[in-house]
Amino acid sequence: MLVLERRHVLGGAAVTEEVFPGFKFSVCSYVCSLLRPQVIRDLDLPSHGFEVIPQESTFMPLPDGRYLFRHGSEEDTYQAIAKFSSRDAEAYPRFGRLMGRLAKFLAPTLTMTPPDVGSLNPAELRKLLALNKQAKTLSEDELYTFARLMTMSAADYLDEWFETDALKAGLCSSGIIGTLLGPRSPGTAYVLMHHYMGEIDGAYRAWGYVRGGMGMVSESIARAARAFGAEIRVNAEVRRILVKDGRAVGVELADGEVIHTRVIASGADPKRTFLTFLDRSELPADFVRGIENFKIEGSSGKVNFALKEAPSFSALPGNGPHLQGAISIGPSVDYIERAYDDAKYGDFSRRPFVDMCVPTTLDPTLAPPGAHILSCFVQYAPYTLRNGTWPERREAFGETVTDTIEEYVPNLRDIIRHRQVLSPWDLEQMIGLTGGNIFHGELTPNQLFFLRPTPGWAQYRTPIKGLYLCGSGAHPGGGVMGAPGLNAAREILKDMALRRV
Numbered sequence: 001m002l003v004l005e006r007r008h009v010l011g012g013a014a015v016t017e018e019v020f021p022g023f024k025f026s027v028c029s030y031v032c033s034l035l036r037p038q039v040i041r042d043l044d045l046p047s048h049g050f051e052v053i054p055q056e057s058t059f060m061p062l063p064d065g066r067y068l069f070r071h072g073s074e075e076d077t078y079q080a081i082a083k084f085s086s087r088d089a090e091a092y093p094r095f096g097r098l099m100g101r102l103a104k105f106l107a108p109t110l111t112m113t114p115p116d117v118g119s120l121n122p123a124e125l126r127k128l129l130a131l132n133k134q135a136k137t138l139s140e141d142e143l144y145t146f147a148r149l150m151t152m153s154a155a156d157y158l159d160e161w162f163e164t165d166a167l168k169a170g171l172c173s174s175g176i177i178g179t180l181l182g183p184r185s186p187g188t189a190y191v192l193m194h195h196y197m198g199e200i201d202g203a204y205r206a207w208g209y210v211r212g213g214m215g216m217v218s219e220s221i222a223r224a225a226r227a228f229g230a231e232i233r234v235n236a237e238v239r240r241i242l243v244k245d246g247r248a249v250g251v252e253l254a255d256g257e258v259i260h261t262r263v264i265a266s267g268a269d270p271k272r273t274f275l276t277f278l279d280r281s282e283l284p285a286d287f288v289r290g291i292e293n294f295k296i297e298g299s300s301g302k303v304n305f306a307l308k309e310a311p312s313f314s315a316l317p318g319n320g321p322h323l324q325g326a327i328s329i330g331p332s333v334d335y336i337e338r339a340y341d342d343a344k345y346g347d348f349s350r351r352p353f354v355d356m357c358v359p360t361t362l363d364p365t366l367a368p369p370g371a372h373i374l375s376c377f378v379q380y381a382p383y384t385l386r387n388g389t390w391p392e393r394r395e396a397f398g399e400t401v402t403d404t405i406e407e408y409v410p411n412l413r414d415i416i417r418h419r420q421v422l423s424p425w426d427l428e429q430m431i432g433l434t435g436g437n438i439f440h441g442e443l444t445p446n447q448l449f450f451l452r453p454t455p456g457w458a459q460y461r462t463p464i465k466g467l468y469l470c471g472s473g474a475h476p477g478g479g480v481m482g483a484p485g486l487n488a489a490r491e492i493l494k495d496m497a498l499r500r501v
């Protein structure tokens with residue numbers, strides 16, 4: 001097996017890079033939980049250096065100087081929420097249990113090949129029956145909730161549970177990550193549930209840092225692959241997939257080198273794979289239309305700060321456990337919806353939603369002694385700007401993010417050593433994410449499961465024999481999950497065993 005990576009470093013959006021001397025950033029993705037336990041087990045990733053440090057809290061400073069800090073035991077969380085509403089504090093564990101149940105119901109579908117719903121093939125019908133059986137693990141109420149979640153907005157769903165705006169804002173932020181939708185847009189309740197599917201050691205909704213940064217996910221997978229005999233080449237950009245008589249026969253690299261092979265798995269997104277590596281004339285017209293219609297407009301940016309010392313929040317000054325977990329700036333549902341309003345009309349948010357963390361509080365190896373990294377995932381930053389270009393407006397975006405955080409961390413500018421600003425355009429240039437979309441395409445229900453990337457082609461095979469899709473543009477979508485690759489590998493091995501390729 002030969003792996004070809006365009007960049008000088010492996011990992012795509014799961015990468016650690018020393019961007020400034022002594023500061024190792026998880027440049028793009030920053031927390032891990034969706035990585036499938038089967039992938040961790042099968043590849044024995046811990047023996048190749050993979051280790052997760054649980055991120056056990058969520059801290060949300062509020063503009064009025066108060067804060068919501070969910071952490072520790074159920075009792076601690078109850079007390080934190082009860083400061084705002086005892087009704088919400090009562091409801092919160094029930095909400096968590098229900099989301100956990102639904103996520104558990106859905107989790108097995110992540111590592112299955114979606115059924116071909118139009119087929120009468122017994123194997124496909126068996127998959128539908130298995131889904132039906134799986135649905136029976138839910139109560140009737142839970143099943144209805146699941147069906148409603150697929151179409152509701154995160155805000156509407158949370159309104160049914162809670163009255164505290166800050167709590168709803170904190171929870172609904174999971175529903176907008178990576179999507180060009182606001183918390184009141186239908187479909188975001190599903191994205192919320194998607195983020196509940198993470199598990200570390202079996203604990204649903206658990207997120208964690210990877211020791212050494214997210215690049216250690218990729219590096220440990222690479223080490224496992226090499227141990228199985230794979231060859232991995234960096235600085236090896238694929239320019240074209242070579243096709244003869246409707247089947248893949250090899251790839252041509254940017255430097256002109258041609259590599260012949262009969263099986264190709266593309267980890268690039270569907271638009272890049274089908275609309276740039278291939279000529280449209282090599283594909284059926286309706287398939288090309290489906291890929292052209294696949295929604296892949298990016299909505300997020302990333303700002304990584306190298307800090308002289310830990311940030312100090314005016315709502316809860318000094319270093320402490322609140323800096324170890326997720327930190328969220330997005331104090332109300334209206335705030336996040338307004339941030340989306342800007343993006344909807346082609347601008348980055350004047351006051352963005354920022355999901356931050358300080359990974360150096362738990363993994364000091366990432367920065368020089370005493371110094372820290374502040375990793376900021378930012379929404380919204382639409383790929384297509386109404387005015388100007390991203391290279392022209394990148395630093396203004398960085399300033400807006402810095403100003404927004406400064407409202408909560410007054411000495412921020414005094415402690416910044418370096419700042420890396422990545423717009424969706426930069427993500428496209430650097431990582432090859434078309435439209436800067438962090439998930440290789442929106443995770444909305446119209447682009448999921450047997451519809452991903454396009455109806456009729458959700459089983460990792462493509463109209464070109466021997467060419468497979470194995471990245472996040474295939475089921476089950478984005479996140480550092482390993483699932484599309486696992487599923488694609490299973491289908492490829494099946495085809496090889498049956499001598500179909």
Ligand SMILES: Cc1cc2nc3c(=O)[nH]c(=O)nc-3n(C[C@H](O)[C@H](O)[C@H](O)COP(=O)(O)OP(=O)(O)OC[C@H]3O[C@@H](n4cnc5c(N)ncnc54)[C@H](O)[C@@H]3O)c2cc1C
Nearest residue numbers: 006012013028029030031237238432438471472478479480
């Ligand atoms: C800013 C950001 C923050 C995120 N945060 C999180 C998070 O905290 N947690 C989480 O779980 N997920 C997060 N995600 C999503 C997650 O990182 C991605 O969904 C996931 O890493 C995608 O993996 P992939 O292998 O499908 O694709 P990619 O990571 O996009 O990998 C595709 C690879 O193909 C290579 N490539 C492209 N074109 C060519 C070519 N022509 N020749 C050779 N190689 C090529 C690219 O260089 C890249 O290495 C984030 C993503 C981004 C961008």
